[in-house]
Amino acid sequence: MIDPVLLRENPEAIKQSQAARGDSVELVDQALAADVERRASITDFENLRASQNTFGKRVAKAAPDEKKALVAEAQSLAAEVKAAGQRATDAEQQFLALVGSIANPILPGVPSGGEENFITLREVGTRPTFDFEPRDHVELGELIGAFDLQRGAKVSGARFYFLTGIGARLELALMNLALQKALDSGFTPMITPTLVRPEIMRGTGFLGEHADEIYYLPADDLYLTGTSEVALAGYHSDEILDLSEGPYRYAGWSTCYRREAGSGGKDTRGILRVHQFNKLEMFSYVLPEEAEAEHLKLLSYQEDLLTSLGLNYRVIDVAAGDLGSSAARKYDIEAWVPTQDTFRELTSTSNCTTYQARRLDARYRTESGRTAPVSTLNGTLATTRWIVAILETHQRADGSVLVPEPLRPYLGGLEVVEPLNGRRP
Structure with missing residues (x-):
């Protein structure tokens, strides 16, 4: 609000x-x-x-x-x-x-317009080139036994999948690498509920124009969350926080669910745009005057990880019409996907200023003794989708994939993922 x-x-x-x-x-x-x-x-x-x-x-x-x-x-x-x-x-x-129907006022400098009106702030890394015809992540995933799309659809329907063998291990490695980054940066790890009450979902601003993206269980009057941001925003609802010693920072690990309504035919091949995935989400409660600096910190943590994984990416300042109702500014990081010859979003980080806190009544006590709403921020630190960029960027001519060095300790020192050549994952 x-x-x-x-x-x-x-x-x-x-x-x-x-x-x-x-x-x-x-x-x-x-x-x-x-x-x-x-x-x-x-x-x-x-x-x-x-x-x-x-x-x-x-x-x-x-x-x-x-x-x-x-x-x-x-x-x-x-x-x-x-x-x-x-x-x-x-x-x-x-x-x-x-x-309550008025969106969070945007911050100075946010570009006007819709999805296509973003501003590119920087591009980092070198776009991968190959002396062979590169395979897309679906073909690579099948070669190395990373996921099973057919059986995912058989069991649950379109846009569901099984992560198998090295695919499951890669995701866990990514999440643990990100978790270590979060711990090193002062975040408290959390495994959050994925079902929340309507007042919490509404308080975060997710029941507006994109409510059709959310799974709802009418018999229980509960919503499945599309990000742990929702649960973490509700964690301190109706509370007065003591921010005298610094921000409250949480890293929420959860499974996420999205209906992806209205996105038919867009990024639907493979595991890029799916109904269920895992994610580690940063969430900060800060003093309002510290929110913009905190936003840049969250962005830097994301960039550190993506750079360490050897990915080529760009950082964009998202246009006002593509922010969603809660964010006053949002930065997306999009990685280059070679076989699609374009960038695809891997992370976003949003400064929601006091918008969510007003709706959820999360406050701090000012020097005068009165209470005022805190600012809240969020940002993705790792998610299933990253596997797409990793496989396509680090593939080799024989269908094997070079494992980025930071992931190797979480994979028992594995340096190269070889094709299965008929073996089971």
């Missing part, structure tokens, strides 16, 4: 953000009008209730012959107070519905 004070004092900034996102500018004026109505109705209710209290004292002191008429008047006043209270409640709900 946006800051109501910002809405009242600088609505033009919010309108500019809405316009940059391609969202409704008129919604800002509607929220302003609802805020005026809300505050007026609350004032009316409080004035009537004060009058009721004063009148009640008068009734208590009245002579017996006056009380009958005064009691009737008190009952009439009580009915007015009740009606005013209901009007205030209705106005509050209307305001919250409108202001």
Whole structure:
């Protein structure tokens, strides 16, 4: 939720953000009008209730012959107070519905526009070249026994898969490498729930325009999470955090579920865009004035890992219309996939400023003793999709794959993954 004070004092900034996102500018004026109505109705209710209290004292002191008429008047006043209270409640709900529909105001410098309007900040590494016809990750995965797509579809349907043999080992190696990076960087490891209550999913901002991406279990009124960000954002909901000694940093390891609605025909071959995958997600609770610096730290941790794995990648500043409602700025890192002759997203990291914290009531105590919302940030540190870029980048002519050096300690020192040549994984 946006800051109501910002809405009242600088609505033009919010309108500019809405316009940059391609969202409704008129919604800002509607929220302003609802805020005026809300505050007026609350004032009316409080004035009537004060009058009721004063009148009640008068009734208590009245002579017996006056009380009958005064009691009737008190009952009439009580009915007015009740009606005013209901009007205030209705106005509050209307305001919250409108202001809750306004996306997080973007930070200065975020590019306007949609998915294609990102700005490339840098490209790192050298694009791999081959003196043979490179295989795509599906063919490579089948050669080395890394996954089984056919049986995944047989068991669970399209976009499901089994990671087998070296594929399962590669994923665990990636996740453990990332976990060590997180530990070295001061994160507390967490294995999070993958089912959350509606108020937590709603609080993170995931039940907006992309709600159709989320699996829902109506019998239990629970949602399957598409990222451990959701559970970690809810971890400190309705709490006051002590940030005097620095940010709270968590690394959440979880299985993630996404319906991928509306993405038919896009990146559907292999394990690039699937319904279930594993991910290690960084999540930080910080003071608002430290959020932008924290964002760059999360990005640097991601780059450290991708560079160490020998991948060619670019960092992009995501355009406003592609941020999602919660992020005020998002950086994506996209790795070069040789057989697709393009970059594909491997990580993202978002600065959600105080948007999620306001919705989930995660606060800190200021120097004045009052409470204020914290800022929250998130970023992927490893996920199943990375296997795609690793296989295609480090493949060799005979179908074998060179194992990046940082992964070797987690694979028993294995340097090269050889084709199975008919053997079972």
